[in-house]
Amino acid sequence: MEVKKKLKPKKPLRIFLYTLSTIIIVVTCLFIFYLYERNELTKIGYSVKASNEILLKLKKSYVLDIGENKTLNAAFESKDYKEKNLDNYSKIKYQPHKHLIKNINTLLKKKYNNNEISMILSHGEDEDVTEFAKRKPVAYLEEFFTYDFAKLKNYDRYMSYMNETGEDEENTIIQVNLDLDKEAYKDPVITDDYTEKVLVSKHRKLEDNYKPKDLITIPSEYVKGNTKVKGDRTAFTHLKEMIEAAKKEDMDILVNSAYRSYEDQVEIFDEYKGLYGDEYVAKYVSTPGFSEHQTGLGFDLASSKADIFSTTKEYDWAVHNSYKYGFVHRYPKSAETITGFTNESWHFRYVGKKIATYVYEHKLVYDEYYAMFLDK
Numbered sequence: 001m002e003v004k005k006k007l008k009p010k011k012p013l014r015i016f017l018y019t020l021s022t023i024i025i026v027v028t029c030l031f032i033f034y035l036y037e038r039n040e041l042t043k044i045g046y047s048v049k050a051s052n053e054i055l056l057k058l059k060k061s062y063v064l065d066i067g068e069n070k071t072l073n074a075a076f077e078s079k080d081y082k083e084k085n086l087d088n089y090s091k092i093k094y095q096p097h098k099h100l101i102k103n104i105n106t107l108l109k110k111k112y113n114n115n116e117i118s119m120i121l122s123h124g125e126d127e128d129v130t131e132f133a134k135r136k137p138v139a140y141l142e143e144f145f146t147y148d149f150a151k152l153k154n155y156d157r158y159m160s161y162m163n164e165t166g167e168d169e170e171n172t173i174i175q176v177n178l179d180l181d182k183e184a185y186k187d188p189v190i191t192d193d194y195t196e197k198v199l200v201s202k203h204r205k206l207e208d209n210y211k212p213k214d215l216i217t218i219p220s221e222y223v224k225g226n227t228k229v230k231g232d233r234t235a236f237t238h239l240k241e242m243i244e245a246a247k248k249e250d251m252d253i254l255v256n257s258a259y260r261s262y263e264d265q266v267e268i269f270d271e272y273k274g275l276y277g278d279e280y281v282a283k284y285v286s287t288p289g290f291s292e293h294q295t296g297l298g299f300d301l302a303s304s305k306a307d308i309f310s311t312t313k314e315y316d317w318a319v320h321n322s323y324k325y326g327f328v329h330r331y332p333k334s335a336e337t338i339t340g341f342t343n344e345s346w347h348f349r350y351v352g353k354k355i356a357t358y359v360y361e362h363k364l365v366y367d368e369y370y371a372m373f374l375d376k
């Protein structure tokens with residue numbers, strides 16, 4: 001009896017073990033099959049999360065046909081994925097935005113096409129696109145956003161500036177990005193750029209304690225009069241080359257003024273204000289913090305031959321040759337509305353040869369170059 005009792009459960013146990021091992025084998029096979037399937041997607045660049053979703057939504061062959069596609073990957077990773085927009089996702093250029101798929105869905109709903117959406121996405125940060133997606137569809141889109149440097153967040157400002165000034169699209173974008181549609185000296189962007197690329201204007205102010213790192217005293221033989229003048233070491237090295245080159249052509253160029261500290265500017269500003277009044281200083285004297293002279297990169301040139309630089313052949317030579325040494329003619333008469341400064345024939349600014357050459361050859365002023373290539 002005892003033996004029988006012990007043997008009796010054996011058969012069901014065998015069946016149980018048999019069933020269990022079959023299940024384990026099947027599950028293992030399925031799992032291996034699934035890993036194999038998923039691997040096909042991950043090895044062409046889809047994330048594990050996206051790949052899981054692709055398999056779950058039975059879109060594997062669709063995705064494999066398209067191949068690697070970052071927007072598609074983001075779509076399958078996103079809770080905002082919409083099956084009806086699947087074809088669009090793969091054709092819209094990816095941007096690393098948090099609400100990328102949600103914004104694409106909204107923009108598609110507003111009847112923008114894939115190219116227009118790619119264009120919108122590439123001209124702003126995530127929050128700019130989110131704001132833009134909320135508004136009624138705009139008619140004037142391509143006209144602005146074929147320019148790389150157009151900013152989505154400035155759209156309304158472009159429209160009103162263009163209406164007011166009659167400027168073309170490119171100039172409108174450049175000038176609005178430089179904040180020329182705003183009041184001078186009011187709410188400027190504060191800059192802490194200590195390189196030769198720094199932009200200082202009536203809308204870009206230097207930090208009050210901004211001091212160039214490498215100032216030198218300019219040797220007196222290069223200075224007009226008996227004043228002690230300081231300037232940026234690299235900039236002056238190139239200016240010296242330029243002055244020597246001019247000398248070989250029988251021209252005499254000297255430095256009138258270069259570096260001015262914030263404190264110096266305050267002193268000058270107050271002095272002129274006392275002498276000539278508000279209107280005069282607003283027009284002719286830089287408000288402290290808004291002067292290129294604080295960078296040590298701006299040089300006021302002169303000639304010993306005449307008091308008014310613009311009447312000399314040295315001036316003419318400098319306008320057409322200074323770019324070879326890395327300098328731009330900073331405030332020409334032709335660009336008063338852009339620089340905000342009345343023609344300063346004497347003021348040259350070091351920006352490096354590459355930029356100076358581009359600015360000279362394209363007949364730009366530095367503000368424009370900055371807006372087109374350096375402004376982020």
Ligand SMILES: [Zn+2]
Pocket residue numbers: 293298299300344346347348
């Ligand atoms: Zn100057």
